[in-house]
Amino acid sequence: MLLHELTASKVRERITKREVTAQEVVEELLEWINLKEPLIKTYLCLDEDGALSKAKEIDEKLSNGNKVGLLAGVPIAIKDNMCTAGVKTTCASKILENFIPPYDAFVVKRIKDEDAIIIGKTNLDEFAMGSSTENSAFQITRNPWDIDCIPGGSSGGSAAAVSADMAFMALGSDTGGSVRQPASFCGDVGLKPTYGRVSRYGLIAFASSLDQIGPITKDVLDTALLLQVISGHDNFDSTCAALDVPNYISDIDRLDDVLKIGVPREFFGEGLNTEIKSALMDALKIYEANGAKLVDLSLPHCEYAVATYYIIATAEASSNLARYDGVRYGHRSRLSSDSNIVDMYSQTRAEGFGNEVKRRILLGNYALSTGYYEAYYLKASKVRNLIKNDFEDAFKKVDCIICPTCPTPAFKIGERVTEPLEMYLSDIYTIPANLAGIPGISIPCGFTSAGLPIGMQILGKYFDERKLLKMAKLFENETDFHLKRPKLNQQV
Amino acid sequence: MKYEVVMGLETHAELNTVSKLFCGCSTKFGSEPNTQACPICLGLPGVLPVMNERAFEHSLKAAIALNCEIGRFASFDRKNYYYPDLPKNYQISQSYFNIGNNGYVDIVVKGKKKRIDIHNVHLEEEAGKLIHPEKSDDDYSLVDFNRAGVPLLEIVTEPDMRSIEEVESYMQILRNILLYIGVSDCKMQEGSLRFEASISLCEKGAKVYGNRVEIKNLNSMKAVLKVLAYEISRQGDLLDKGKEVLMETRLWDEVNAVSRRMRTKEEAHDYRYFPEPDLVPVWIDQKWIDETKKTIPELPVNKRQRFVKEYLISDYDAGVLTEDIFLADYFEACVKLARNSSKELSNWIINDVLRELNERKINIQEFTVTPKMLVELIKEKSTVGNAIAKEVFIEMVNTGKNAQSIINEKNLAQLSDVDELNTITANVIEKNPKAVEDYKRGKKNALAFLIGQTMKMTKGKANPKILTEILKEKITTGPK
Ligand SMILES: [Zn+2]
Numbered sequence: 001m002l003l004h005e006l007t008a009s010k011v012r013e014r015i016t017k018r019e020v021t022a023q024e025v026v027e028e029l030l031e032w033i034n035l036k037e038p039l040i041k042t043y044l045c046l047d048e049d050g051a052l053s054k055a056k057e058i059d060e061k062l063s064n065g066n067k068v069g070l071l072a073g074v075p076i077a078i079k080d081n082m083c084t085a086g087v088k089t090t091c092a093s094k095i096l097e098n099f100i101p102p103y104d105a106f107v108v109k110r111i112k113d114e115d116a117i118i119i120g121k122t123n124l125d126e127f128a129m130g131s132s133t134e135n136s137a138f139q140i141t142r143n144p145w146d147i148d149c150i151p152g153g154s155s156g157g158s159a160a161a162v163s164a165d166m167a168f169m170a171l172g173s174d175t176g177g178s179v180r181q182p183a184s185f186c187g188d189v190g191l192k193p194t195y196g197r198v199s200r201y202g203l204i205a206f207a208s209s210l211d212q213i214g215p216i217t218k219d220v221l222d223t224a225l226l227l228q229v230i231s232g233h234d235n236f237d238s239t240c241a242a243l244d245v246p247n248y249i250s251d252i253d254r255l256d257d258v259l260k261i262g263v264p265r266e267f268f269g270e271g272l273n274t275e276i277k278s279a280l281m282d283a284l285k286i287y288e289a290n291g292a293k294l295v296d297l298s299l300p301h302c303e304y305a306v307a308t309y310y311i312i313a314t315a316e317a318s319s320n321l322a323r324y325d326g327v328r329y330g331h332r333s334r335l336s337s338d339s340n341i342v343d344m345y346s347q348t349r350a351e352g353f354g355n356e357v358k359r360r361i362l363l364g365n366y367a368l369s370t371g372y373y374e375a376y377y378l379k380a381s382k383v384r385n386l387i388k389n390d391f392e393d394a395f396k397k398v399d400c401i402i403c404p405t406c407p408t409p410a411f412k413i414g415e416r417v418t419e420p421l422e423m424y425l426s427d428i429y430t431i432p433a434n435l436a437g438i439p440g441i442s443i444p445c446g447f448t449s450a451g452l453p454i455g456m457q458i459l460g461k462y463f464d465e466r467k468l469l470k471m472a473k474l475f476e477n478e479t480d481f482h483l484k485r486p487k488l489n490q491q492v
Numbered sequence: 493m494k495y496e497v498v499m500g501l502e503t504h505a506e507l508n509t510v511s512k513l514f515c516g517c518s519t520k521f522g523s524e525p526n527t528q529a530c531p532i533c534l535g536l537p538g539v540l541p542v543m544n545e546r547a548f549e550h551s552l553k554a555a556i557a558l559n560c561e562i563g564r565f566a567s568f569d570r571k572n573y574y575y576p577d578l579p580k581n582y583q584i585s586q587s588y589f590n591i592g593n594n595g596y597v598d599i600v601v602k603g604k605k606k607r608i609d610i611h612n613v614h615l616e617e618e619a620g621k622l623i624h625p626e627k628s629d630d631d632y633s634l635v636d637f638n639r640a641g642v643p644l645l646e647i648v649t650e651p652d653m654r655s656i657e658e659v660e661s662y663m664q665i666l667r668n669i670l671l672y673i674g675v676s677d678c679k680m681q682e683g684s685l686r687f688e689a690s691i692s693l694c695e696k697g698a699k700v701y702g703n704r705v706e707i708k709n710l711n712s713m714k715a716v717l718k719v720l721a722y723e724i725s726r727q728g729d730l731l732d733k734g735k736e737v738l739m740e741t742r743l744w745d746e747v748n749a750v751s752r753r754m755r756t757k758e759e760a761h762d763y764r765y766f767p768e769p770d771l772v773p774v775w776i777d778q779k780w781i782d783e784t785k786k787t788i789p790e791l792p793v794n795k796r797q798r799f800v801k802e803y804l805i806s807d808y809d810a811g812v813l814t815e816d817i818f819l820a821d822y823f824e825a826c827v828k829l830a831r832n833s834s835k836e837l838s839n840w841i842i843n844d845v846l847r848e849l850n851e852r853k854i855n856i857q858e859f860t861v862t863p864k865m866l867v868e869l870i871k872e873k874s875t876v877g878n879a880i881a882k883e884v885f886i887e888m889v890n891t892g893k894n895a896q897s898i899i900n901e902k903n904l905a906q907l908s909d910v911d912e913l914n915t916i917t918a919n920v921i922e923k924n925p926k927a928v929e930d931y932k933r934g935k936k937n938a939l940a941f942l943i944g945q946t947m948k949m950t951k952g953k954a955n956p957k958i959l960t961e962i963l964k965e966k967i968t969t970g971p972k
Contacts, residue, residue, distance in 0.1 A: 083538045096537065103531050105538060204537040208769035237540050238772050316769055319570050322581035323535045337631065345574055368764035377766055
């Protein structure tokens with residue numbers, strides 16, 4: 001096995017056992033990235049020098065016999081909407097094309113403290129708005145399983161990088177499914193933690209009440225490891241829970257009780273690809289064979305989740321993105337001498353934002369306008385509560401819920417670009433967890449006849465990531481879907 | 493006047509916290525531009541606000557002092573509008589669940605009490621400051637973000653005020669309350685107290701008021717009074733001519749003493765308020781309210797009334813003494829020590845103490861003469877006399893020494909020792925038999941001559957009262 005094909009846990013083990021140096025790992029990985037990047041286009045920015053010097057630093061620590069962190073020597077890719085001090089952070093938007101943050105996001109600081117190596121910043125839909133990564137202002141990322149397909153989005157760069165072995169693990173952000181959906185399309189493990197489990201400080205906001213950072217990895221153990229590192233309270237984020245973080249890694253292979261798994265009708269109905277449906281049914285049988293009880297469930301208000309989401313998310317986005325005005329940082333339009341401040345705002349924003357971002361800003365402003373606020377934003381907030389109640393009621397009866405991550409496998413590049421509504425529907429199964437704030441994980445559970453990965457989603461109670469990980473690990477132990485790699489990974 | 497007027501006021505008071513509302517930056521006034529700014533108050537991508545607890549406590553204290561109803565929780569909302577001094581292009585403020593609602597302030601106008609209703613009290617963040625170049629052909633403006641994010645308390649009245657005098661009284665009393673509870677320095681020259689006024693007129697007796705006009709950017713109480721007087725006459729003239737007063741927002745032009753249109757109703761902003769998702773609601777339990785109540789001192793109007801009743805001083809004097817809580821405390825400390833003579837103490841403080849404070853441009857907390865020292869001086873006054881006491885007072889202010897030591901050092905003490913005075917007067921009587929005889933025969937001014945002679949011998953230090961008595965007694969009883 002080549003170095004870059006290892007999981008993060010394995011590569012860390014080999015580095016700390018001094019079987020290989022961190023420098024060797026980084027050099028080998030960079031070689032692989034440089035080989036594959038022209039095709040896949042996952043990275044917006046590679047920090048080769050930074051990565052190599054950090055690798056040397058860790059090797060030095062190890063040779064001096066010093067203690068090293070939980071991610072010692074592991075090269076990690078970061079979605080380019082998380083601030084990295086001194087390294088460009090663009091949100092895949094022209095408006096932040098040359099923005100270099102003066103500070104590290106909380107999660108970035110955490111992984112650095114644990115001796116991870118940041119290898120680069122990955123592509124995304126502009127400001128994380130999209131489901132295919134096609135809304136990036138800079139490049140189109142391809143799905144390593146089929147380069148004519150999109151990798152999903154908005155964390156498409158991170159998901160493709162992990163799947164193509166171009167990063168050992170990656171961070172994504174999930175507002176309506178942006179970690180789980182691309183993980184499912186790329187055959188990765190992706191977790192959206194409970195809202196408040198991970199600090200959002202330094203994550204460039206799309207929709208503040210929904211955004212949550214999560215790991216995208218090659219297997220469940222790596223997700224547990226990365227979640228362990230990034231979880232916990234942060235004094236710089238008031239919405240981050242002041243709760244102790246359990247150990248996600250120990251006992252990950254042990255499930256004591258007989259579990260009750262909820263199977264929500266609404267997630268298996270019309271619109272679900274038949275191959276995905278049957279893969280899910282097979283997966284449920286594996287759980288049954290391991291002693292789990294399946295419980296038929298209804299989550300009646302999830303029908304309204306997509307509509308609710310597009311009101312709340314766009315409303316928050318319209319305000320969050322107001323700061324990109326050309327006054328203090330980022331793109332500023334070249335202006336004629338007779339233009340005023342309003343011209344500066346409108347030209348700067350007209351040039352700096354792409355169409356999908358503009359569409360959502362308009363929708364959001366509309367939903368918040370006088371006379372419409374009650375009909376849209378307020379009503380959506382009420383429906384959001386009903387969806388939350390659906391899940392709370394369900395979790396009185398079951399320990400977790402299993403459903404598909406997406407209704408279809410990865411679709412073709414360009415296929416849905418002109419059909420925003422169809423694009424929005426690809427998040428139909430992931431959005432409810434964001435609205436409710438509950439955690440959800442997507443793991444590989446099969447392949448379509450065309451060879452595209454299928455993702456299974458496990459949803460859990462608030463702050464019950466530990467159970468999700470154990471459930472996911474149980475499935476992984478019984479199957480080998482996670483071990484399959486795209487053909488392209490063998491082609492040198 | 494043939495029109496009735498109603499006015500309302502929004503007051504913005506900067507809270508006197510050490511750090512800003514949502515970040516750790518200093519709130520110090522007058523620093524170099526942009527030296528008190530960080531990623532958070534500059535609104536850089538990815539930053540989040542964290543509530544300054546002290547600012548919230550201050551706001552809660554103000555809401556309680558202004559007799560507001562306090563909800564079970566307070567939450568924050570975004571007020572969206574574009575302006576280059578507003579880093580995020582939204583201001584974190586409150587709209588749906590304010591810290592306080594439905595409060596009131598009692599004011600006194602021409603001796604009559606009136607209640608002004610407070611619509612709400614809420615907490616929000618301050619914006620930065622635009623600096624425009626001096627030359628008009630320079631095509632740029634600069635922004636200083638030092639003030640951006642400083643906590644602001646906004647106090648909104650109902651349109652309850654019917655005269656300029658009521659507005660003036662309201663502003664003064666509100667300012668005093670904020671100073672009393674110690675939440676704001678209310679320094680107008682530093683912009684820490686600013687106003688927005690609204691005004692509408694109608695024919696006397698009419699049931700419906702005319703269109704409301706708002707005036708922004710009022711940086712002093714004087715400006716508020718001037719602009720309202722201006723608007724009453726401007727709107728009155730329009731109505732006289734049968735014209736309509738437009739519903740609009742105007743700005744006060746201090747230099748030309750006129751108000752100008754800023755925007756019409758049609759151009760009014762839609763602020764698109766919605767709950768701030770980056771902050772969690774602050775829950776307020778009864779215990780917190782009770783504990784905060786305990787920290788609120790007796791408020792100025794009540795203190796003034798009590799001073800009149802308890803210390804038998806005039807309402808005017810009580811007003812002067814209670815304008816500053818520390819001055820009021822000073823007065824009460826003096827009264828307590830002296831156990832009496834409150835009227836005399838009040839005179840000393842209002843005339844002499846305040847004069848010295850004004851001359852030195854210091855406040856009572858910085859004053860060298862403590863209540864104990866002032867009371868001691870006043871006790872000495874009965875022995876040194878009023879003129880010397882005033883002299884000693886100035887010396888006390890200058891040197892910080894107490895009255896006794898100044899009197900001793902300067903040898904200003906009166907000669908009140910009866911034995912000594914007996915000897916001296918005996919001597920005077922012996923040397924001036926004619927004057928003694930004259931007095932005995934009924935010439936009253938002969939006594940004045942004898943007193944003068946004694947004073948001469950004691951270099952003016954003899955206690956005149958004791959001296960007079962001894963002389964009288966000696967002459968009437970005669971030599972033995
Ligand atoms: Zn700051």
